[in-house]
Amino acid sequence: MAAEAQQLTVPTEAELLQGQADLWRHSLYYMTSMAFQCAVKLGVPTTIHSLGGAASLPDLVAALSLPPAKLPYLRRIMRLLATSGVFAADNAADVVTYRLTPVSWLLLDSVAVDGHPNQTPIVLAATSRHCIEAAMGLSDWFQKDVVASPFEDLHGVTLFDGSMAEQDPEIDAVFNDALASHDNSGFLTVLRECGGALFQGLESLTDCCGGDGTTARAVVEAFPQIKCTVLDLPKVIDNVPADGVVNYVAGDMFKSVPPAQAVLIKLVLHHWSDEDCVKILAQCKKAIPSREEGGKVIVIDIVVDSSSGPTHEAELLMDVAMMVMTNGRQRDETDWSEIFTKAGFSDYKLLKKLGARGVFDVYP
Ligand SMILES: C[S@@+](CC[C@H](N)C(=O)[O-])C[C@H]1O[C@@H](n2cnc3c(N)ncnc32)[C@H](O)[C@@H]1O
Incomplete structure (x- = not known):
């Protein structure tokens, strides 16, 4: 033991000072989240946009109708958020002007940038009391022999299955809006970057868990030859009006998936355990013909990179x-590859990585 201890390298004084700063940073990261939530709730991104894309602090205080005495406090929030990349700050002639960055462009009311809907609901859901309290219970949760997530363990309900709606309809709506803004963002980029490779020549497609058909309609608009079917739960499909573009089928993906040349499953599997993913993908496989006949499953989901940097951290x-x-x-x-193999697929291609999302063709 003593010999092992001798081999330990004690950090230098400079390293310990840096360690102390990092300790503060890690302990207080939630202040960045809360400052971010504050700016979003106040409407700072939309206000900067409506002021022509650049605003000084006095401009912001006036446009947001804040008490003038709050200006020095807003300066401190904006300084932190500019350092974190939420806004950009220009300092000319001792006047700081704040501008939008790609982060704040995603948070504008009534402005969908390149098909990305306003992502404000994601900020509000992720920084909600419900999520933060669940995360605060992590260490207790680790010591309990439970399979329920910390969220379910604490709140007694699960997300997105209706039980939350009964307990607290207001926060349930926030979570559903967040899910919709997450799922509906970025598909135009997928179509542009690899739409041809994914959909050209396909005759039919089932969008498994396709919700209200937003994605399926975008596919048909770009590739009108494709006969598109959307599968979702009856409670979802029963509320989708017929549109004459897409065929809507109510069902359960664990039982069967409507047959098509290809099945699309976008941002679904990351909600499920490995065992459930294998069951779902096995049903998708049953729905498609052989690889020679063009059969494939298109999986669009988060793929964790091995690189470092902000995307990896996200x-x-x-x-x-x-x-x-x-x-x-x-x-x-590697995790995806194992799941595809366990579900009976013979091969796959990771066609593209678009931000945190990967686009796979998976072959029977
Ligand atoms: C994360 S959303 C899917 C997002 C969608 N694919 C998109 O990219 O916009 C999850 C969807 O799965 C549906 N769902 C959940 N369980 C299901 C099941 N067993 N069978 C079919 N659909 C299901 C939900 O109703 C919900 O619409």
Whole structure:
């Protein structure tokens, strides 16, 4: 033991000072989240946009109708958020002007940038009391022999299955809006970057868990030859009006998936455990013909990178968020490959990585 201890390298004084700063940073990261939530709730991104894309603090205080005495406090919030990349700050002639960055462009009321709907509901859901309290219970949860997620263990309900709606309809609506803004963002980029490789030549497609058909309609608009079917639960399909574009089928993906040349399953599997993913993908496989006949499953989901950097950090944060809130997880390419093999698929191609999302063709 003593010999092992001798080999330990004690950090230098400079390293310990840096360690202390990092300790503060890690302990107080939630202040960034709360400052971010504050700016979003006040409407700072939309206000900067409506002021022509640049605003000084006095401009913001006036446009947001804040008490003038709050200006020095807003300065401190904006300084932190500019350092974190939520806004950009220009300092000319001692006047700081705040501008939008790609993060704040995603938070504008009534402005969908390149098909990305306003992502404000994601900020409000992720920084809600419900999520934060569930995350605060992590250490207690680790010591309990329970399979329920920390969220379910604490609140007694699960997300997105209706039980939350009975307990607290207001927060349930926030979570559903967040899910819709997450799921409906970025599909135009998928169509542009790899739409041809994915959909060209396909005759039919089933969008498994396709909700209200937003994705399926975008596919048909870009590739009108494709006969598209959307599968979702009866409670969802019963509320979708017929549109004459897509065929809507109510059902359960664990029991069967409507047959088609290809099945699309987008941002679904990360909500489920590995065992459930294998069951779902096995049903998708039953729905498609052989590879020679063009059969494939298109999986669009988070793929955790091996690289470092902000996207990797976001993927890991999203993975722990899945652990706290659901029974799902984010997976790296090896995890995906194992699931595809277990579900009986012979091969796959990771066609593209678009931000945190990967686009796979998976072959029977
Ligand atoms: C995360 S959303 C799917 C997102 C959608 N694919 C998109 O990209 O916009 C999950 C969807 O799965 C549906 N769902 C959940 N369990 C299901 C099941 N057993 N069978 C069919 N659909 C199911 C839900 O009703 C919900 O619409």
